[in-house]
Amino acid sequence: MRPELGARWRRRVLILLAGAASALSFAPGPLPAWLLPFVQIVTLSFLVAQTLSAANPRQAALSGWLFATAQFAVGVYWLTISMHQYGGLALPLAIAALLIFSAAMALYAAAACALCAWLCAHTRQPEQPAPRQILNALIWASSWTLFEWLRGTLFTGFTWLNIGYAHAEGMLAAWAPVVGVYGVAWLAAFAAAAIALMARAKDSPPYDRSAASVVVLALASGLIGIAGAHVEWAAPEGATLMVRLVQPATPQSEKFDPQQFNRTVTEALHLADLPAKDEAGHPDLIVLPETVMPIFQDQIPGRIWQQWQDVAKNQQATLILGVPLHTQTVDGNRYTNGAIALKPDESLAPGAPQPWHYDKHHLVPFGEFIPPGFHWFVHALQIPLGDFNRGPLIQPLLQVDGQAIALDICYEDTFGEEIAAQVAPRTDGSSGANLLVNISNLGWFGHSWALRQHLWMARMRALETARPLIAATNTGITAVISPDGQVRGALDPATPGVLDAEVRGTQGLTPYVRWRNTPILVWLALCLLAGLLKRRKAR
Numbered sequence: 001m002r003p004e005l006g007a008r009w010r011r012r013v014l015i016l017l018a019g020a021a022s023a024l025s026f027a028p029g030p031l032p033a034w035l036l037p038f039v040q041i042v043t044l045s046f047l048v049a050q051t052l053s054a055a056n057p058r059q060a061a062l063s064g065w066l067f068a069t070a071q072f073a074v075g076v077y078w079l080t081i082s083m084h085q086y087g088g089l090a091l092p093l094a095i096a097a098l099l100i101f102s103a104a105m106a107l108y109a110a111a112a113c114a115l116c117a118w119l120c121a122h123t124r125q126p127e128q129p130a131p132r133q134i135l136n137a138l139i140w141a142s143s144w145t146l147f148e149w150l151r152g153t154l155f156t157g158f159t160w161l162n163i164g165y166a167h168a169e170g171m172l173a174a175w176a177p178v179v180g181v182y183g184v185a186w187l188a189a190f191a192a193a194a195i196a197l198m199a200r201a202k203d204s205p206p207y208d209r210s211a212a213s214v215v216v217l218a219l220a221s222g223l224i225g226i227a228g229a230h231v232e233w234a235a236p237e238g239a240t241l242m243v244r245l246v247q248p249a250t251p252q253s254e255k256f257d258p259q260q261f262n263r264t265v266t267e268a269l270h271l272a273d274l275p276a277k278d279e280a281g282h283p284d285l286i287v288l289p290e291t292v293m294p295i296f297q298d299q300i301p302g303r304i305w306q307q308w309q310d311v312a313k314n315q316q317a318t319l320i321l322g323v324p325l326h327t328q329t330v331d332g333n334r335y336t337n338g339a340i341a342l343k344p345d346e347s348l349a350p351g352a353p354q355p356w357h358y359d360k361h362h363l364v365p366f367g368e369f370i371p372p373g374f375h376w377f378v379h380a381l382q383i384p385l386g387d388f389n390r391g392p393l394i395q396p397l398l399q400v401d402g403q404a405i406a407l408d409i410c411y412e413d414t415f416g417e418e419i420a421a422q423v424a425p426r427t428d429g430s431s432g433a434n435l436l437v438n439i440s441n442l443g444w445f446g447h448s449w450a451l452r453q454h455l456w457m458a459r460m461r462a463l464e465t466a467r468p469l470i471a472a473t474n475t476g477i478t479a480v481i482s483p484d485g486q487v488r489g490a491l492d493p494a495t496p497g498v499l500d501a502e503v504r505g506t507q508g509l510t511p512y513v514r515w516r517n518t519p520i521l522v523w524l525a526l527c528l529l530a531g532l533l534k535r536r537k538a539r
Contacts, residue, residue, distance in 0.1 A: 011050070012062075012063075012066055014046070015046070015047065015050060015063050015066045015067050015070075016066050016067070016069075016070040017070070018043045018046040018047060018067060018070075019043070019047075019066065019067035019068060019069065019070030019071040019074075020070040020071065020073075020074045021039065021043050022039070022040060022043035022044060022067070022071050022075075023070070023071045023072075023074035023075030023161070024036075024039060024074075025037070025039040025040035025043070025163075025166040026040075026075060026160075026161055026165055026166055026449075026453050026456060027449055027452035027453040027455065027456045028452060029449070029452055033169050034169070034170070036166045036167075036169070036170070037166055037167045037169075037170035037171065037172065037188070039166070040163055040166035040167070040188060041188055041191045041192045041195065042192075042195065044144075044163065044188070044189065044192035045192040045193070045194075045195035045196040045199070046196075047063060047064065047067045047113070047192075048140055048189075048192050048193050048195075048196035048197075049196040049199060049200060050063040051063060051064065051113045051116050051117055051140065052116075052117070052120060052136065052140070052196065052197075052200065053200070054113075054117050056117065056121075057113075057114040057115075057117040057118045057121070058114070059117075060113040060114050060116065060117035061110040061111065061113055061114035061117075062110070063113055064106070064109040064110040064111075064112060064113030064114070065103070065106045065107065065109065065110035066106075067106075067109060068102075068105065068106035068108070068109035068110070069099075069102045069103050069106040070102075071102075071106075071161060072101070072102035072105045072106060072161060073098060073099060073102040075160070075161045075449070075453075076098070076101075076102070076160055076161065076450075077098065077448070077449075078445040078446065078448035078449060078450040079094075079097075079098050079101065079445075080094040080095055080097075080098050081444070081445050081446045081448060082444040082445055083097060083098075085446065086252055086253065086444055105151065105158060108147040108148070108150060108151040109144075109147065111147050112143045112144045112146065112147040112148075113143070115143040115146075115147075115528075116139055116140045116143040116144070118535075119139045119143070119528070119531040119532060119534075119535050120136050120139055120140075120531070120535075121535065122535060122538035123135075123136065123534075123538060126197070126200035126201040126204050126207060126211070127201070127204050127207045128201075128207060128210060129207075129210050130209075130210040130213040132210075132534075133197050133201070133207075133210045133211050133213060133214050134213060134214055134217065135530065135531060135534060136193070136197065137190055137193035137194060137197060137214045137217075138190070138527040138530070138531070139527060139528065139531040140189060140190075140192075140193040141186045141187075141189035141190040141193060141527070142186065142523070142524045142527035142528050142531075143528065144163075144185070144186075144189040145182055145185050145186040145189060145520070145524055146524050146528070148162050148163065148164075148182060148185050149182050149517065149520075149521065149524075152182075152415070155365075156362070156363070156365055157415065159181075159411075159414045159415060159457070160414065160453065160457075161453075162181055162182075162185055163185045163188050163189065164176075164180075164181035164182060164183075164184035164185035164188060164460070165181065165453070165456050165457055165460055166188065167184050167187075167188055168456045168457075168459040168460045168463065168485060169459070169485070170225075171222035171223075171225045171226055172184050172187050172188060172221070172222065172225045173225065173229070173463060173485060174225045174226070174227075174228035174229040174231070174463075175187060175221075175224075175225050175228065176460055176463035176464050176485070176512070177231075177233045177463055177464060177465075177466055177510035177511065177512055178228075178510070178511045178512060179511075179512065179519065179520050180416050180417075180420075180464050180512040180516065180517060180520065181416050181460050181464065182416075182517055182520045182521075183512075183519075183520045184460075186520060186523070186524070187218075187221050187225075190214075190217070190218055190221070191218040191221070191222070193214065194211075194214040194215045194217070194218040195215075197211040197214050197215075198211045198212060198214070198215050229484075232466075233466040233483075233508055233509075233510045234466035234467070234483055234506035234507060234508035234509075234510070235506060235507055235508055236504050236505070236506055236507075237403075237434045237504070237505045237506055237507035238401070238402035238403050238434065238504065238505050239401050239402050239403070239504070240502050240503070240504040241284045241285050241400065241401060241403055241435075241502070241503050241504070241505075242276075242280075242281060242282060242283050242284050242285075242500065242501075242502055242503075243283060243284065243285045243286075243287065243470055243480070243500070243501055243502075243503050244272070244274075244283040244285070244286045244287070244317070244498050244499070244500050245287050245470060245471070245472040245478045245479075245480070245491075245498065245499040245500075245501075246268060246271045246272050246286065246287065246288045246289070246292075246472055246478075246498050247271075247289070247472065247473060247474065247475070247476065247478040247491050247495070247496060247497055247498070247499070248264065248267055248268045248271060248288075248289065248292065248474060248496055249474065249475050249476075249494050249495055249496040249497075250264045250267070250268075250443070250474055250475075251443070252441075252443035252444055252446075252475070255291070255294055255441070255443060255474070256294050261293075261294075261295070265292075265293060265304060267496070268288060268292050269307055269308070269311060271496065271497070271498050272286050272288060272311050272315075272319065272498075273311045273314060273315065274498055276500070277500070281500055282315070282316070282317075283315055283317045283500065284317055284318070284400060284401055285317060285318050285320070285400050285405075286311070286312075286315060286317050286318070286319045286320070287319075287320045287437055287439065287470065287472040288319070288320065288321050288322060288439070288472060289322050289439045289440060289441055289472045289473050289474040289478075290322035290337070290339075290409050290410055290439045290440050290441040290473075290474065291322050291323065291324065291337070291441055291474075292321055292322050292323065292474070293321065293322075293323045294323075294324070295323075295324065296323075296324045296325065296326040296335070297323050297324070297325055297326065297340065298326050299326075300323070305348050306348075308321065308342055309342060309347075309348055312342045312343060312344045313344045315344075316344050317344065318341055318342070318343050318344075318398075318400045319341065319342040319343075320339055320340075320341050320398070320407065320437065320439065320472075321339060321340050321341075321342065322338075322339045322409065322439045322441075323338065323339065323340055324336070324337055324338065324388075325337075325338035325340070325357060325359065334389045335387075335388055335389055336359035336360060336388055336389050336390075336391055337359075337360040337363070337368055337388050337409060337410075338357055338358055338359045338360060338391070338409075339357065339358045339407055339409065339439060340355050340356070340357045341355055341356040341357070341398050342355055343355070356396065356398050358391065358395055358398075358407045358409070359389070359390075359391025359392075359395065360388070360390075360391055360408075360409045360410070360412065361390055361391045361392060361393050361395075361412065361418070362390075362411070362412045362415055362418060363388055363390055364410065364411060368387075368388045369387050369388060369390075370387055393418060393421060394421065394422070394426065394427075397422075397432075397433055403434060403435050403504075403505045404431060404432070404433050404434050404435070404505070405433060405435045405436075405437055406419075406422035406423070406432070406433030406435070406436055406437070407437045407438075407439070408422075408436070408437070408438050409438070409439055409440070410438075410439075410440045410441065410442075411440075411454070412438075413436075413438045413457065413458050413461050413469070413471075414454075414457045416460065416461060416464050416512070416516075416517075417516045417517055419436065419461050419464070419465060420464060420465055420512060420513045420516050421516075422436070423436075423465045423467055423509070423513050424509065424513050424514070425509075431507070432513075433467065433505075434467060434505030434506050434507055435467060435468055435470075435503065435505040436461065436462070436465065436467050436468065436469040436470070437469075437470055437471075437472075438458060438469065438470070438471040438472075439471075439472050439473070440454065440471065440472075440473045440474070441473065441474040441475070442454060442473060442474070442475060442476070443474045443475040447475070447476075447493050447494050451473075451475070451476045451477045451493055452477065454477070455471070455477045455479060455487070455490075458471055458479070458481060459481055459485040459486075459487065460485070462481045462482065462483055462484070462485045463483075463484065463485040464510065464512045464513070465483075465510060465512070465513055466483045466484075466506055466508060466510050466513075467483055467505070467506055468480070468481065468482055468483055468503050468504070468505065468506065469481040470501075470503060475493060475494050476491065476492070476493025476494060476495075477490055477491070477493055478490065478491040478499055479491070479499070480499065480501045480503060483506050488501060489501050
């Protein structure tokens with residue numbers, strides 16, 4: 001093998017290894033939480049160096065594609081659990097589907113690297129003055145973040161493994177209420193560029209001092225983040241609620257088995273109706289996970305609904321139950337993945353007012369709707385899938401003892417702009433939510449990284465909105481998150497139990513809730529425009 005060919009393959013292997021290592025940074029386990037931000041930045045800096053030293057945009061795109069393919073193949077390996085263990089797809093086919101999906105998601109990273117290499121084509125040598133070094137870092141961070149945003153937006157979006165989530169804890173976390181997860185991603189990408197530029201220029205004095213200017217700016221953003229952690233963006237609002245989060249831990253293999261329906265519902269009823277430890281711990285709100293009853297509400301026997309109503313009366317609490325909903329409209333039948341609230345003073349008798357309900361807005365591709373042209377793939381699986389109808393983005397808030405609660409289901413809380421819309425004032429002038437509730441069923445993915453990754457993303461939503469977030473899940477991770485993103489309490493995964501905690505909503509709007517992703521998108525456009533103008537001048 002020719003030396004240059006061997007070096008090329010060694011470089012590609014190293015890129016794959018860096019991408020695989022970066023996948024460890026999105027939630028703790030096996031790495032500790034404090035190490036995640038540093039692993040993310042260091043591994044991405046290797047890709048930055050490869051991109052800036054690439055001979056052409058095509059070579060840079062290949063580097064980005066290899067890095068991200070490895071990152072997704074490792075980071076969302078748990079997709080094979082749902083396809084193979086619960087979907088009945090042969091393991092080789094499930095792995096092949098994972099690799100195809102990873103390769104498709106990696107196209108965004110490939111495009112980001114190609115764009116950066118093209119804009120920096122005339123100044124990719126490490127011997128550059130400080131202004132050019134800074135501009136190269138701006139171009140890299142903006143190119144990467146632009147395609148992170150596109151990946152989270154196009155084709156309903158896939159926000160998993162956004163590099164911003166590696167910083168739900170750390171120096172950059174306090175930036176989330178200001179610029180959101182995409183702004184945090186930009187700062188992380190800029191820090192990675194600083195390391196790469198410094199490494200490339202370290203043997204080229206005096207240009208090493210030029211590259212050090214980028215490092216200084218990256219460190220400054222981290223120090224500002226440390227100081228910003230002491231800023232309180234919201235104040236307590238209303239009465240303190242005692243909430244009970246129920247985690248039934250129903251095995252996914254039993255959850256949709258009709259023979260197990262009565263038993264699993266009985267177990268959930270028992271957990272919800274457990275006596276309080278003391279009188280002060282009596283729950284005001286009891287939250288059960290997504291599809292705690294996995295059949296449509298009009299197919300559930302009346303005696304079971306009466307049992308739930310009895311729990312609400314016995315506990316004098318409002319219940320939130322995840323259940324698929326079927327309604328008849330003038331346009332025909334409507335099916336949604338939803339939730340119903342039962343209050344102790346309300347009746348489910350025929351003719352009584354319909355209870356508050358929520359219809360899921362952001363549906364999961366293949367799980368809740370089937371994209372055109374993919375019915376053949378769904379038919380190969382043995383998972384209860386369907387084409388659900390979509391609920392509106394803005395729906396009535398649930399009022400409980402003066403707290404305005406916004407509900408979201410499953411991976412809806414991975415879309416920051418949609419959650420921020422629930423907190424922002426309504427068009428009629430009324431206030432938005434001061435408490436966020438997520439109900440999920442991640443049992444499809446076993447006891448995998450998916451559970452901890454989802455928790456880390458929920459922490460980012462609490463940070464962005466300065467609202468407490470409570471999550472009730474089937475198998476984990478059921479948790480209470482404070483407005484500063486800290487986990488106040490959590491249940492062990494795959495363990496039946498309840499989590500009782502005091503929660504008080506907040507009022508006040510963070511900059512991110514006010515303006516959402518608009519500021520960061522404008523900033524990306526300005527940085528890339530500056531890069532384009534500089535490229536034209538260099539030519």
